[in-house]
Amino acid sequence: MRVSPIPLIAVLLLAPLAGCDDTTKPPPAGEAPKPPSPEPGPPKADDAPADGGAEQPASEPIPPSPDPAAQPADPPGPTSASFDHAPAGAIPPGQGPGYLDRTVWSPNMCWPLAEAGFPNSQVYGPGGGSGPAGHPNQCDSLNYSLPWHDTFCEARSRSNPLCAGSGTGHQGQDIRPATCKKNEHWAVAAEAGTITDIGTYTVTLVAKAAPHYTYRYLHMQMSTLAVKEGDQVARGQNLGKVSNDFGGTPTTIHLHFELRAGVSGMTTDGKPVTLHTFLPPYLSLAEAYQRKLNGQTCG
Amino acid sequence: MRDGRRWVTTAAVVAVIAGAALISKGEAQTPPGAPPFRFGIAAVVARPRITVEWQAAVGGLRQSANVGESLAANLDRAQVDATAVPILLPRDPKLTAGARLYSFGDYYTITANTAGGRVSLSGTTATVPLPAAKPLKVETGPEGLTVQRTVDGQLASFVRFGVLYTVEIRCDAPGDPRCHDDNYVLGLVGKTTAVVMGKAARQAAGLGG
Ligand SMILES: [Zn+2]
Numbered sequence: 001m002r003v004s005p006i007p008l009i010a011v012l013l014l015a016p017l018a019g020c021d022d023t024t025k026p027p028p029a030g031e032a033p034k035p036p037s038p039e040p041g042p043p044k045a046d047d048a049p050a051d052g053g054a055e056q057p058a059s060e061p062i063p064p065s066p067d068p069a070a071q072p073a074d075p076p077g078p079t080s081a082s083f084d085h086a087p088a089g090a091i092p093p094g095q096g097p098g099y100l101d102r103t104v105w106s107p108n109m110c111w112p113l114a115e116a117g118f119p120n121s122q123v124y125g126p127g128g129g130s131g132p133a134g135h136p137n138q139c140d141s142l143n144y145s146l147p148w149h150d151t152f153c154e155a156r157s158r159s160n161p162l163c164a165g166s167g168t169g170h171q172g173q174d175i176r177p178a179t180c181k182k183n184e185h186w187a188v189a190a191e192a193g194t195i196t197d198i199g200t201y202t203v204t205l206v207a208k209a210a211p212h213y214t215y216r217y218l219h220m221q222m223s224t225l226a227v228k229e230g231d232q233v234a235r236g237q238n239l240g241k242v243s244n245d246f247g248g249t250p251t252t253i254h255l256h257f258e259l260r261a262g263v264s265g266m267t268t269d270g271k272p273v274t275l276h277t278f279l280p281p282y283l284s285l286a287e288a289y290q291r292k293l294n295g296q297t298c299g
Numbered sequence: 300m301r302d303g304r305r306w307v308t309t310a311a312v313v314a315v316i317a318g319a320a321l322i323s324k325g326e327a328q329t330p331p332g333a334p335p336f337r338f339g340i341a342a343v344v345a346r347p348r349i350t351v352e353w354q355a356a357v358g359g360l361r362q363s364a365n366v367g368e369s370l371a372a373n374l375d376r377a378q379v380d381a382t383a384v385p386i387l388l389p390r391d392p393k394l395t396a397g398a399r400l401y402s403f404g405d406y407y408t409i410t411a412n413t414a415g416g417r418v419s420l421s422g423t424t425a426t427v428p429l430p431a432a433k434p435l436k437v438e439t440g441p442e443g444l445t446v447q448r449t450v451d452g453q454l455a456s457f458v459r460f461g462v463l464y465t466v467e468i469r470c471d472a473p474g475d476p477r478c479h480d481d482n483y484v485l486g487l488v489g490k491t492t493a494v495v496m497g498k499a500a501r502q503a504a505g506l507g508g
Pocket of ligand 1: 055170171172173174255256257
């Protein structure tokens with residue numbers, strides 16, 4: 001079958017161009033190491049951020065979302081996780097739609113912290129921008145206690161096509177480290193793969209194994225990362241220490257853990273769609289943490 | 300918010316490309332072996348088979364003439380050759396000049412520096428299906444074009460030659476206008492049209508290594 005030629009010039013003329021295309025070469029290999037960050041101390045003023053919550057600029061309104069749908073009366077088989085954790089998709093009324101999906105999308109991944117952690121809300125927990133009255137400090141013991149809480153599709157203004165209603169919501173799972181001390185607790189590789197991108201407060205890991213999940217780690221202490229772009233990492237390998245780096249914007253001490261993949265499905269108006277988007281990591285995290293509790297090692 | 304005019308303009312660009320690429324069923328691109336299913340978990344992830352439309356991709360390669368190879372000149376050739384899907388590059392030599400390609404065979408991702416941020420370009424045949432009862436709230440354009448706003452940028456996806464491609468901008472500064480709306484990322488999608496094939500892709504396309 002022949003393929004028709006196309007007028008490439010027309011394509012190029014049509015293509016809308018934005019400025020700011022200046023490029024720079026990657027840093028040369030063997031560049032001077034960054035200076036170490038100061039030792040962590042006791043909680044400071046930034047432990048009670050008043051920014052309205054993690055990854056949510058105070059200047060951006062959060063679109064209204066329906067409250068979570070009722071949990072199915074006869075849910076699929078429960079997760080094997082035996083520690084105290086709230087069900088997947090259970091978001092309290094008024095805090096976002098949540099996402100009721102019991103798929104363990106990454107059934108073999110590692111728990112992404114070297115130690116324990118506390119998945120829960122950075123916005124509605126103590127010290128969050130919409131936290132409970134009388135609990136102004138993020139180091140409140142309530143934040144460092146079980147049960148876990150799912151935060152995928154918690155109310156946010158950024159896109160998440162899986163979130164019912166507005167199609168916006170939290171794009172990952174927020175996890176507090178073992179203690180309320182920043183720059184101390186390691187985040188580790190969820191799967192073997194390659195570090196494909198490092199931003200000012202983000203580290204991206206693409207898994208070697210199909211379907212090549214993309215794991216994004218936000219808010220680590222970027223000045224002391226244990227990896228650089230292009231590194232191939234093993235499961236459980238140290239990546240960096242959980243902190244509150246957010247490009248100068250205040251946030252709580254936590255790891256924002258994101259799971260992305262190529263996904264096929266249907267749109268709400270009935271069209272088939274394939275796109276790269278966010279998947280709920282909560283049950284994958286619960287299974288991984290249970291394996292850790294059971295003594296399985298990663299790496 | 301979305302600039303409707305810009306969306307339409309980019310959609311037109313994508314439509315031109317889509318219209319020119321005559322779809323045919325070429326050789327199948329089979330994803331690597333599926334992972335072991337686990338029992339006792341809430342659900343398992345079935346892996347759909349994605350077929351690369353190799354004839355259309357070869358058409359795109361020919362239309363790219365030598366432009367694609369020129370844009371790819373600084374990419375790691377071993378990584379290009381290991382990539383078993385057609386690689387799409389933006390017709391922007393400044394962006395591709397220092398770009399790094401990371402290949403996983405049926406998936407690749409390219410990271411390129413831009414002042415104040417980075418651009419990622421990826422392509423894959425590996426996808427996972429969502430539960431049928433879980434529809435996605437997202438607008439789609441030609442070639443299934445979607446745009447999502449991330450914590451630090453804008454993420455566009457589209458399907459061409461049967462391959463899922465993504466174009467993403469990630470900004471260092473929260474106030475960077477390229478990450479506030481979809482103008483920049485749609486512009487980048489519009490010029491991401493140059494096709495490059497390394498050895499693995501050429502073999503799969505029947506062009507020899
Ligand atoms: Zn988060």
